[in-house]
Amino acid sequence: MLKVHVGNKPLGEQPEEASTFEVDPRKEGWFIDGKAFDGDIATLGNNHFHIIWKNKSYNIEVLDRNPADKTTHLLINGQHYHTTAKDDLDLLLEKMGMQNNSSQKINHVKAPMPGLIQSIAVAEGDSIAKGDNLLVLVAMKMENVIKSSGSGVIKTLKVMPGQIVEKNQVLLEFH
Structure with missing residues (x-):
């Protein structure tokens, strides 16, 4: 539907x-x-x-x-x-209050679920656009590509490949 x-x-x-x-x-x-x-x-x-x-x-x-x-x-x-x-x-997702509102300024990206950081596609200082791949989070044997919901410049990476993260843990921050 x-x-x-x-x-x-x-x-x-x-x-x-x-x-x-x-x-x-x-x-x-x-x-x-x-x-x-x-x-x-x-x-x-x-x-x-x-x-x-x-x-x-x-x-x-x-x-x-x-x-x-x-x-x-x-x-x-x-x-x-x-x-x-x-x-x-x-x-x-909208019913759960997790809709993607691109009009809001994005300050950081949080883990949508607990899992393992498999790879990171960006580095600090990189300019990214909405829809760009940021990292791959493995959860329940599935690879989940986390994409940017807005544009900006990566300020800080808070995780590294191989690290286990919890739901809502900050993965990276924007300027």
């Missing part, structure tokens, strides 16, 4: 018209807000579609898609729309 937010202005600006709905792909087909999608979709070309739904025609072109941020820029009947999507994991 995905929760999709659609607005007609770029992210960060307050949309004039915005809506949020749930999209659920199931074995039986696609469901939107719990109701079966009964429209017709035709592919017109690469990233270009025509949809007839609820007796209305939509000419849709995907202008830009960022899978990492789960954002899409669409042109629908000549109008620009910007979408954000949240999957089940995003919704669970």
